[in-house]
Amino acid sequence: MDIAEQLLDLAAQAGAEAAEVYQAKSLSRPVFFEANRLKQLETAQSEGVALRLWKDGKPGLAVAYGAVEPKILVAKSIELSQLNEPETPELNGANRNIYPDLGHAIPMEELVIMGKKAIELVRAEFPEAICSSQWDCDIETTKLVNSLGLDCSYTDTTLSGYLAVEWIRGDDFLSVGDGQTQRGHLDPEKIAQSAIKRLQWARKNVNPPTGKVPVLFTAKAADMLWETVQAAMNGKRAIEGASPWSDRLGKKVVSPLLTLTQEPDRGPFSCPFDDEGSPTRSLTLIQEGKLKLFYADRTIGRQLGSGSTGNGFRSGLGSYPTPDLVNLTVAPGTKSFAQLVQHLDNGIIIDQILGSGAGMSGDFSINVELGYRVRKGEIVGRVKDTMVSGNVYTALKQVVAIGADIDWNGPCHTPSLIVEGLSVTGRG
Secondary structure (H helix, E strand, O other), X not given: OOHXXXXXXXXXXXXXXXXXXXXXXXXXOOEEEEOOEEEEEOOEEEEEEEEEEEEOOEEEEEEEEOXXXXXXXXXXHHHHHOOOOOOOOOOOOOEEEEOOOEOXXXXXXXXXXXXXXXXXXXXXXXXXXXXEEEEEEEEEEEEEEEOOOEEEEEEEEEEEEEEEEEXXXXXXXXXXXXXXXXXXXXXXXXXXXHHHHHHHHOOOEEOOOOEEXXXXXXXXXXXXXXXXXXXXXXXXXXXXXXXXXXXXXXXXXXXXXXXXXXXXXXXXXXXXXXXXXXEOOOEXXXXXXXXXXXXXXXHHHHHHOOOOOOOEEOOOOOOOOEEOOOOEEEOOOOEOHHHXXXXXXXXXXXXXXXXXXXXXXXXXXXXXXXXXXXXXXXXXXXXXXXXXXXXXXXXXXXXXXXXOOOEEOOOEEEOOEEEEEEEEEEOO
């Protein structure tokens, strides 16, 4: 009998009416480069289990890492349950589904070769550049079982590579970063060429335009906008009235150029089920500017009357499932990035920002860490000491063009886009 079955049996013997066990294992083999050289190789392994049970209708959650003493974990869960108010257990029914493994591992030696290649390519173009990078093969196994007979699990292997380049010219400091997360393969040349292209654009410093100007967000920078949008579509926020879109279901909320979906079976962040054991599925959240759906876990779905959308996820082993998205996808347009640049007569490109983006209010005022000025459809140089401000909800009604260059930023699949009329301030 494995640890999960032991915990369920002991919980039942202790008088729990319902229980679930969530297990997570990870094995990571990162490779680090610093100051253009290989610095260290590591192997990191972790294993944890969370037991959630209901006794006398009250929930209790306890977590253990490494070796687990089942009786102690059950006793701790029951003890904690007596401190909580009663609630309806939210468990999925009997279903056994062991999903096929996703991705495959590569040896550490291959990661080292990738890191060296990326740095060599950058320094061939910019010999004075100082490069740091991290390359990793991460294997994660997730398993969820409960007292109603649910038993599902899968193993996910992802590869990631990140390259950071520092370029110092007197008292002018420039930092450029880019990377990939993939299953099965990485392209160090693509990562290096992306960094080289940004360094080339930044050879010359120029003054930013000021006032209300169009802003081109690269796929990387656009993630700042989608963080606020994801929160606004959260069913929990809608029920609480915290979302400005709480009463906007079926109505236009953003530009008709925008369609947002959830695609859980795509890319390196795909997953077959959420942390409640509900199968994940494709969702249309915003269609041609109209809000179509709030995403929900089991509890929020019951309150909304929609049921779970397969979006109950835990931020950690010690957390309860709450609504979250997996693979938010922004439908791409037809224009290349170069065509988007040509669209601008006098504007800026934002590629990296300093600090956090907007909160639920949508208001933002961001410092541009890496940005460029565009004049008459051409990038003419890097802008420094520049700030852009506005409101996310207003900005997304002012989207005038969307790129075809869709790319991953964590579990967000987004293209570049142009927003009209954001406030830009800066000093020459």
